[in-house]
Every structure is written in C-alpha cells, then in structure tokens.
Amino acid sequence: MNAYSALALVYDMVMDHVDYEGWADYILHIVELNAEVDDHAKTRILELGCGTGLFTVELLEQTSATIVAADGSASMLEWAEKRLKEDKKRVSLAQFDFESGWDSQSGAEPFDIVLLLYDCINYIQTPEGLSALFAGVKANMKPESVFVFDQSTPANSINNAAFFEDEGEQDGISYSRKSSFDPGVRVHTTQFEIATPDGVFHENHVQKAWTREEIQGAIQTAGLTVIKAYDGFSLDEAIDESERIHWVVKVAQ
Ligand SMILES: C[S@@+](CC[C@H](N)C(=O)[O-])C[C@H]1O[C@@H](n2cnc3c(N)ncnc32)[C@H](O)[C@@H]1O
Incomplete structure (x- = not known):
C-alpha cells in the first residue's frame, strides 16, 4: 500500500510518545526569536504534512492564527478532519503534494508562517524534489514570513x-x-x-537522510536564506553530529 494509507489507522498510537505540546511551544518560540510575526486572527499559518492534525491542535491552543493544514494523504486528512471538526472557523484542510502539487495553491493569499514538521522533508528523495518544495514554499511567503522545518539527519x-x-x-x-x-x-x-x-x-x-550541507545548499539555491539552524530542540547551533535540525528560513532579500 502507499505510505500513510493504512498507517493512518494507527498513526496516533505510533506517535503516542511525542510531546506535541512541548514541540509546538518550542517551534513558536523559535519563530518569535527570529521573525516579527504578531499573534492575532489575521496571522496565517500553512502547516504542510499535517498528518492527523496532532500538531495542528497545539497551534490552535497556542496561537490565535488561522491555519491551513495540508497533507498529501487522503487517509491522514480524514483523521485530521475528525479531530478538527469543531475548529472550522480557524482551520481549513487541503490535500496536495508538497513536491508536485503547488499549482493548486497559485493565487492563494501568502502565509506569515509555513511549517513542515516531523521528518516530512525526509520523504523527499531527490534534489529536484527539495527544489520544488522550497520554490513552492517561497511562492507562498511574504518578505517578512518565516518557514520553519525539521530534518532527521544521517546521525x-x-x-x-x-x-x-x-x-x-x-x-x-x-x-x-x-x-x-x-x-x-x-x-x-x-x-x-x-x-x-x-x-x-x-x-x-x-x-532520505539528507545532510545539513545538502539542505542548506537547496535552501540557498531556491532564493531563500537560512536565519538559524538549531540542534534538536535546543537554541544551540546545529552541527554535523546533530540528529535533528530545526531550520528557520526566510525569503532572501
Ligand atoms: C511523519 S508524518 C508527520 C505528520 C505531522 N506533521 C505530525 O507531526 O504528526 C509525515 C506526513 O507527511 C505527509 N507527506 C509525506 N510526503 C508528502 C508529500 N510529498 N506531500 C504531502 N504530504 C506528504 C504524510 O502523508 C504524513 O502525513
């Protein structure tokens, strides 16, 4: 079966160990440290690879923003739909592929914050796929917007x-x-x-376990610029031995 079809049935069980509340707190903290994004209802967040909406719930709790939660898997989005059905004023769901589906977003209002979390970028297998992701995200950002994503590394x-x-x-x-x-x-x-x-x-x-250099190169080639690359869930600079890196990226000026 395709990835994230049957797995949607057990995804929340597989992720039971994850502290989504703490993770969202960390992500919003590094956004605040690196970008001038006011927290109000007009703030727009695009959460790519939202899965079953576990992180989306925390965004709802911890911000006042309106959120587009997107994923490529219809099965994962079905669970997100159930989880978020009481929050339709603030969250809308979208099904598109973050490598090849950006045409579906053309003409959309740009976002203040774009997120791509929990190893989603590792599903991209080719440099062309990375380029397509970064180009799509850039086209949906404003000069002051911020893109935060994580990667799992070879380490x-x-x-x-x-x-x-x-x-x-x-x-x-x-x-x-x-x-x-x-x-x-x-x-x-x-x-x-x-x-x-x-x-x-x-x-x-x-x-694919992309290296730090490969990701940094793809960011720059896309006309984006790295503001920070954090080691794991800390505020320390990422190093080659980092097991997870949280990148904070803006449009290059
Ligand atoms: C590890 S899950 C992370 C889900 C969510 N961010 C979380 O933290 O629970 C990866 C998600 O990325 C989605 N995904 C993987 N490749 C994708 C692609 N090319 N386009 C859109 N979604 C994709 C999968 O459907 C899955 O929901």
Whole structure:
C-alpha cells in the first residue's frame, strides 16, 4: 500500500510518545526569536504534512492564527478532519503534494508562517524534489514570513537504529515496524505491518537522510536564506553530529 494509507489507522498510537505540546511551544518560540510575526486572527499559518492534525491542535491552543493544514494523504486528512471538526472557523484542510502539487495553491493569499514538521522533508528523495518544495514554499511567503522545518539527519538514522523498531496494540488494531538504514545512499526504509479486523496491511516508507550541507545548499539555491539552524530542540547551533535540525528560513532579500 502507499505510505500513510493504512498507517493512518494507527498513526496516533505510533506517535503516542511525542510531546506535541512541548514541540509546538518550542517551534513558536523559535519563530518569535527570529521573525516579527504578531499573534492575532489575521496571522496565517500553512502547516504542510499535517498528518492527523496532532500538531495542528497545539497551534490552535497556542496561537490565535488561522491555519491551513495540508497533507498529501487522503487517509491522514480524514483523521485530521475528525479531530478538527469543531475548529472550522480557524482551520481549513487541503490535500496536495508538497513536491508536485503547488499549482493548486497559485493565487492563494501568502502565509506569515509555513511549517513542515516531523521528518516530512525526509520523504523527499531527490534534489529536484527539495527544489520544488522550497520554490513552492517561497511562492507562498511574504518578505517578512518565516518557514520553519525539521530534518532527521544521517546521525539520527545511525545512532538511534533501535528506536525505529517497535510495536503496539489498541482497540483490536496492532502494528509492528522494522527498519533498516543504508549508509551508502543514506536511505532509511521502514516496513509497517498493520493488523486490523479487516485484514493485514503492509506499508513501506522510504526516507532520505539528507545532510545539513545538502539542505542548506537547496535552501540557498531556491532564493531563500537560512536565519538559524538549531540542534534538536535546543537554541544551540546545529552541527554535523546533530540528529535533528530545526531550520528557520526566510525569503532572501
Ligand atoms: C511523519 S508524518 C508527520 C505528520 C505531522 N506533521 C505530525 O507531526 O504528526 C509525515 C506526513 O507527511 C505527509 N507527506 C509525506 N510526503 C508528502 C508529500 N510529498 N506531500 C504531502 N504530504 C506528504 C504524510 O502523508 C504524513 O502525513
């Protein structure tokens, strides 16, 4: 099956360990440190790769902004729709591919903040895909807007191999995940088996562990500029050994 079809059924269970509240607090803090974005109802946030809306809920709680939450997977968006159905005044959902679907956004009002979080960028496999993402984001920003995204690095794939294998069960649905990393091409492959009363589904997820230099180069080539690259969830500068990097990017002036 395509990535993020059956997995949508168990996604919230797989992510149970994630402190989304703390993560949103961190993201909004680094936005505030690096950009003049007022928090009011006119502030527009584009959350790319929103998944089932777990982070979107925190954006609703922690800001007054209006939000477009976008994802390429119809199955993930179905869960987001259920989760966010009481918040339609502030959130709208959009289905488009952040590598190839930007035409669908042409003519849209630009955003103050664009977000792409939790390894979404690692799903892009090619330099052309990175260029398409950054060009699409840039076309939807204003000179003062900020784009914040994270990446999982080769160091994360190498250092935390055990963390990428687990299993869980809830309400009669279970999953197991196995994972392998090819350091030669820096490709991380994760196989999910999802067992439901309607059958057993398999999904293969392929992610590229881009280096810090590769991401920085693609940002600059797209006419964007790096304001900060933070190591993990800290305010320290990212280094080659960083396992996760949070990038803060603006349009180059
Ligand atoms: C690891 S999940 C992160 C979801 C959410 N940001 C979170 O933190 O829970 C990655 C998400 O990226 C989406 N995705 C991956 N590649 C995509 C693409 N090319 N275009 C749009 N969405 C994509 C998947 O459908 C999935 O919902």
